[in-house]
Amino acid sequence: MTNRWPDRLPLPTIDGYGIRPGEAVLRTEMEAGPARQRRRYTQVPSRITVRWVLRREQFALFEAWYRWTAKEGGEWFEIDLKGGLGLLPQEARFTRQFEARIVAGILWEVRSELEIRERPTLSEGAMAILLEEDMQGLIGSIDALHTLIHTTLPGPHAW
Secondary structure, eight states: OOOBOOTTSOOOOSTTOEEEEOOOEEEEOOSSSSOEEEEOOSSOOEEEEEEEEEEHHHHHHHHHHHHHTSTTTTSOEEEEEEETTEEEEEEEEESSOOEEEEETTTEEEEEEEEEESOOOOOOHHHHHHHHHSOHHHHHHHHHHHHHIIIIISOOGGGO
């Protein structure tokens, strides 16, 4: 992927941010008894509602990037988006035209919706570990290991 969200533009704000996973399950109502359900897809795109607050010059850059690089929103691009695993790069494209309005007289509020190919989630193995182990203790151990390696131990040149 060659297109990337411009570093000169801010990431979406938390206000108005939302994730809506696509439907992966097909449900069939039965004449009698419980409905049947089956998984239709293993990779399901999700929709992300986004909002940016941009200064005038940022909005000008956004409009040009949207038109020329994102091809009016139809091209995939990489952008850092929040999810359960934190802020991670994801492949996205616009699903509808953005809406923009002036707020506070000097700022532009831009709203739209992005489609991401696949939401980053824990692996099945990582999920199993977190379900079995004390999560806070595990996180504390990881933080302690990080501190040991990056702060306490001497660098490789010291050996």
